Amino acid sequence: MESLLSQYNLKGHEIKNRVVMPPMEFLVRETRNGLVNDGHLLHYGARAKGGVGLIIVEATSIHPNSRSIDSQLGAWSDEHIPGLTRLAAECHAYGAKVLLQLQHLGVKMKADSNHDVYGPSAYDENDVQARAMTLEELHELQDAYVQAVLRAYQAGFDGVEFHGAHGYLLNQFSSPIVNQRQDLYGGSLDNRLRFIREIISRVQTAVSESFILGYRMGCNEPTLEQGIEIAVKLEAMGVDLLHVSSSGYSAERPEIPDDFMYNWTVYGGSQIKQNVNVPVIVVYEIKTPERANDIVEQGLADFTAIGRDLIVDPEWVHKAMKQEEIRYCIRCQPCVIFSGMKCVML
Secondary structure, rough: OOOOOOOOOOOOOOOOOOOOOOOEEEEOOOOOOOOOHHHHHHHHHHHHHOOOOOOEEEEEOOOOOOOOOOOOOOOOOOOHHHHHHHEEEEHHHOEEEEEEEEEEOOOHHOOOOOOEEEEEEEEEOOOOOEEOHHHHHHHHHHHHHHHHHHHHHHHHOEEEEEOOOOOHHHHHOOOOOOOOOOOOOOHHHHOOOOOHHHHHHHHOOOOOOOOOOEEEEEEEOHHHHHHHHHHHHHHHOOOOOOEEOOOOOOOOOOOOOOOOOOOOOHHHHHHHHHHOOOOOOOOOOOOOOHEEEEEHOOOOOOEEEEOOOHHHHHHHHHHHHHOOOOOOOOOOOHHHHOOEOOOOOO
C-alpha cells in the first residue's frame, strides 16, 4: 500500500495519503436553513478519524433557492460560517485536509411559488422547463459563488471544490448542448468557461496563496477529447485540483482499451492526467485498497476517491494500513432510503 499511503504536498498542505472522501449528499435530515449540526460533525469526523487524507464536504448550495432538498447544507449566508468552522475544525482534529464543494442546480432547480427555474439558456427536456437567466442574474450568481468561497475561507477550510459535473450549473455553462447563449458567456468553449473563469479570477485576489481551488468535472464534456480540452483550460485559469467524474448532458462514454483494468470514468481521468500538471482525483467503483494503490502506483491518478465504502466502513483507511478486513458496500440502499443520500458515480 506504499503508493496509496504516501503523502502529497498541494499548495503547502501535506495530505497524508491518497484517499479522498468524495462529496456525497448525506443530507442529515434534521438540517434546516443549510446549517451544520452535530450529525455532520459525527459523519465527517468519523471518516477523518478513520484516516482519510482529503475530505470533500457534500454539495453545499450557494443560494437558498437552489437546494436539491431542504436539508442540503448552505454557504449563502454568514449565518453558516460558525457551523462550517466547527466542521472544518472537526476534520482537522484528526489530520485530514478538507474542501467544501459549492453547487448551484441551475436548470435542475425546483420551481415553487417564490421563484422560477433558470439556467444559462432556455432548456426544455425530460420534464425540465427553464428560462434563460438575464445578464444581471448571471452576475448575481457569480457574486454568490465568490461570497460562498470567502465564507469557506473564513471558516478555515483548506479550499473549495466547484461542482462542474453531473449536470449542475457550471456543467450547464460548459456544455455546448445546454448553453446556447449568444453573448460573451456562450458559443466558443472559452466563452462557455467565462462564467467560472471570472469567479476564479476574483477569488484568487481575496484568499491566501495556499487556498486550494478544486473543480469537479466530467471527463466526457460531451466527449473525452473535449473533456481534456476543458481540463487544460481549467488548469490555465488557476484550478489547483481536478476531480474527474461524468458529465450530465448527452455525453459519450469513452471507449476503454482492452488492457485497461478499470471503468470508463477512471480511464477518462487517467487521460486527463496525461495532459495537465495539476493533481487529478479519480472516482467510481474503486472499492478496495489494492485497486486504489494500483491506480496511484501506475500513475493513472494522484488520488482515489472512495465513496460508498467509506459510508459503510469509516475505518477503511486504517484497515488498509493494517491489512484488516474491510466492510464493503453491497448496494443494499438503506443509506439512500434513510438519509436521502445520492450515491452516484462513487
